[in-house]
Amino acid sequence: MTTSHTHFKNSLDYSPEQFQDLLRKTEQIVLQLYADAPQQKGFHAYEPKEVAAWFDEALPQGASDPMALLDEVKTKVLDTATGNLGPNMYAYVMAGGNQVSTIADFLTSTINQNATKWHLGHAMTEIEKRVVKWTAEMLGYTADAGGVMVSGGSAATLTGLTVARNVFFREHKINQHGLFGRKPFTLYCSSETHNSTDKSVALLGIGTDNLRRIPATADFKMDLTALETQIRKDLAEGYSPFCIVGNAGTVNTGAIDDLRGLAQLAQQYKMWFHVDGAYGGLIASLDEMKSLYDGIELADSIALDFHKWLYQPFEIGCTLVRSWGALRESYFKQADYLDTSLEASNQRLEFNEHYFQLSRNAKAFKVWMSLKAYGFAQIQNMMRKDLALTRYLEQQLRASSDFELLTQSDLAIACFRYRGKLTDETAIAELNQGLIPALENDGRVFITGTRLKGQFVLRACIINHRKSEASIDYLLDVIRDVGTRIMSR
Numbered sequence: 156m157t158t159s160h161t162h163f164k165n166s167l168d169y170s171p172e173q174f175q176d177l178l179r180k181t182e183q184i185v186l187q188l189y190a191d192a193p194q195q196k197g198f199h200a201y202e203p204k205e206v207a208a209w210f211d212e213a214l215p216q217g218a219s220d221p222m223a224l225l226d227e228v229k230t231k232v233l234d235t236a237t238g239n240l241g242p243n244m245y246a247y248v249m250a251g252g253n254q255v256s257t258i259a260d261f262l263t264s265t266i267n268q269n270a271t272k273w274h275l276g277h278a279m280t281e282i283e284k285r286v287v288k289w290t291a292e293m294l295g296y297t298a299d300a301g302g303v304m305v306s307g308g309s310a311a312t313l314t315g316l317t318v319a320r321n322v323f324f325r326e327h328k329i330n331q332h333g334l335f336g337r338k339p340f341t342l343y344c345s346s347e348t349h350n351s352t353d354k355s356v357a358l359l360g361i362g363t364d365n366l367r368r369i370p371a372t373a374d375f376k377m378d379l380t381a382l383e384t385q386i387r388k389d390l391a392e393g394y395s396p397f398c399i400v401g402n403a404g405t406v407n408t409g410a411i412d413d414l415r416g417l418a419q420l421a422q423q424y425k426m427w428f429h430v431d432g433a434y435g436g437l438i439a440s441l442d443e444m445k446s447l448y449d450g451i452e453l454a455d456s457i458a459l460d461f462h463k464w465l466y467q468p469f470e471i472g473c474t475l476v477r478s479w480g481a482l483r484e485s486y487f488k489q490a491d492y493l494d495t496s497l498e499a500s501n502q503r504l505e506f507n508e509h510y511f512q513l514s515r516n517a518k519a520f521k522v523w524m525s526l527k528a529y530g531f532a533q534i535q536n537m538m539r540k541d542l543a544l545t546r547y548l549e550q551q552l553r554a555s556s557d558f559e560l561l562t563q564s565d566l567a568i569a570c571f572r573y574r575g576k577l578t579d580e581t582a583i584a585e586l587n588q589g590l591i592p593a594l595e596n597d598g599r600v601f602i603t604g605t606r607l608k609g610q611f612v613l614r615a616c617i618i619n620h621r622k623s624e625a626s627i628d629y630l631l632d633v634i635r636d637v638g639t640r641i642m643s644r
């Protein structure tokens with residue numbers, strides 16, 4: 156039995172009038188979100204069961220009124236959202252996005268381009284090439300560097316380390332000889348390095364046992380003497396040291412390793428030098444901060460995250476490597492259904508030949524639009540504001556007898572403890588561990604903790620252009636208030 160297509164509505168599109176109504180309603184909702192942002196709570200303490208219950212429904216078979224759906228979305232998703240948009244978010248590394256990029260994302264989705272083949276998205280491909288060029292310029296990196304937009308910092312490190320591994324394989328003819336009979340090849344990073352390096356090493360089949368975590372000095376930077384000692388030990392024992400991962404801003408404290416020192420060791424021992432700049436890399440663009448990043452230009456690959464210090468909405472990261480050829484060597488794979496005959500004659504650059512994905516949205520578009528709309532100088536001013544607010548927070552912490560500041564960051568992370576009038580170390584540790592769930596329950600601000608050399612601390616990351624000194628004062632007032640309540644129990 157055949158079914159006539161006339162039984163079905165002809166399309167998924169609404170009439171122009173209906174769509175306009177939806178857009179108008181969306182516009183109102185978005186404007187309200189921005190109007191509410193200054194007062195947005197940092198966190199909402201819902202139980203997982205409660206949130207699951209909001210969405211506990213069978214697969215919808217019939218249509219529903221999209222205007223009512225927007226109301227549902229507003230109530231269940233937007234109004235309950237964690238406070239990234241507003242000034243009360245200090246957890247992890249959560250930036251607040253920016254308005255122009257939000258519009259860009261909407262437009263990108265509307266034209267629905269696949270930006271990994273030139274003839275599928277010519278403007279988007281050229282825009283991505285331009286963003287790669289601008290990014291290299293921001294960092295003072297090789298002008299004709301290759302690069303690609305990825306989902307975030309973790310993917311950017313995986314991409315950089317994949318290229319590193321593949322170059323090592325080529326140089327040691329491993330694709331021909333296999334790995335049989337050789338000792339593992341080893342990588343080196345500091346004890347402070349983000350776990351995306353561990354994950355990448357595991358995914359690449361190198362094994363985390365072969366990632367040497369080198370101790371950090373008192374300022375949380377990699378100890379270069381310990382590093383060289385470990386490299387020599389490994390060489391003497393028959394391992395093949397092949398890559399150093401440096402930090403351009405650690406996730407715990409914002410520590411920047413001695414990048415020039417690491418680059419020199421990498422050169423001396425013929426190793427790849429990868430820099431994890433996901434958190435702090437873009438601060439290298441500020442003239443007054445450049446000296447801290449000396450040597451970043453010598454990296455073989457750099458991981459960056461634009462949803463951090465370029466204030467982009469999730470998700471966008473970027474991997475830079477010295478040349479386009481290095482990426483292509485790792486990712487090009489001939490296939491009959493991917494016509495490559497036009498590339499050489501027309502100089503088309505194909506992103507699918509320089510990265511793993513064959514389908515990918517035009518991620519660079521929002522970066523391009525926001526850089527043009529605001530100008531990079533204004534974005535840099537917002538970075539400067541984040542740094543200045545962190546110095547202000549540090550000042551307030553130093554000046555308060557009931558808080559103790561435990562780090563002195565070059566970037567925008569402060570680690571500290573609330574102690575009230577307590578003097579007993581165990582009681583202070585317990586109070587601060589108790590503060591995290593208590594602050595979640597309170598919800599006015601959202602802050603998380605970490606461990607520094609074994610000690611539990613509160614960690615505030617300031618990376619949001621909507622914060623002010625008043626937001627910082629509010630953070631400390633709320634912690635004080637909740638801390639006092641815990642102590643009086």
Ligand SMILES: Cc1ncc(COP(=O)(O)O)c(C=O)c1O
Nearest residue numbers: 248307308309349405406433434
């Ligand atoms: C230093 C560092 N590296 C890597 C990452 C991972 O980035 P993403 O969360 O975008 O995957 C982060 C995230 O905070 C980071 O701070």
